[in-house]
Amino acid sequence: MIARIWSAIATEKGAEAYRSHFEGSVVPSLRSVPGHRGAYLMERDSEGSVEIEVVTLWESMAAIRAFAGSDVDTAVVEPAARAALTGFDDTVTHFTVAVDTVQ
Template identity: 70%
Template sequence: MIARIWRASATPEGADGYERHFTGAVLPSLRGVAGHRGAYLLRRDADGRVEIEVMTLWDSMDAIRRFAGDDPATAVVEPAARAVLLGYDTTVTHHTVSVSHGDLQ
């Protein structure tokens, strides 16, 4: 399994807007991609700003390419997400999940 990780920052209001976008648009889209195994939206409020981290889980790099396109290191950030974020990474990192515990095995 491969974890795809992306980071962004927002105001508290922007983070709330991104959460709505994530649950209303991103998750339904991901569910339709073969090889997608799950997703997490992490939020850390600090000093009036919010750090956002998205981790999606995949069966393979081929599955990631079905979602992200030919360059899987490029972040997929839709205009609706860009509108509510202060900043975001334009690239992602990929990590092999070497140990997993829980319902996403």
Template identity: 50%
Template sequence: MIARMWRGFAFPEKADDYVKHLQASVLPELRQIEGFQGVTLMRRDSPQGVEFMVLTLWESLDAIRKFAGQDAEVAVVAPAAQGLFREYDPTVRHFEVVLDTL
């Protein structure tokens, strides 16, 4: 299993809007992709705004490419979400999951 991690800093007044966007727009799309295993959304307050860490789990890099395209390292941030963030990582990081107890 592959973990895909992405981070962004939302404007505090728009942080809840990002959660809604993820639930209403992104998650339904992800669930349609064969190989998608799940998502965890984490948040914390920081000096730069509300920091979000998004962790998605996938069966393989091929499954990730069905979502992200051929360059799987590039972050997928919809235009509707871009305006909610003060800044965000333009790329993601992938990790092989070697232990998972959830």
């Protein structure tokens, strides 16, 4: 399994808007991609802002390509997400999951 990790930052209101977008648009879209294995949206308050980390889980790099296109290191950030965020990474990182204890 491969974890695809992306970071962003938002105001509190922006984080709420992004969370709504994530649940209403991103998650249903991800579920339609063969090889998608789950996702986490994590938040942390940080000096008046909210740090956001998104981890999506994938069966293979081929599955990630089906979602992200041929440039798998470029973040997929929809216009609604861009509008909610004050900043975000243009790239993602990929890690092979070495141990998985979630069942």
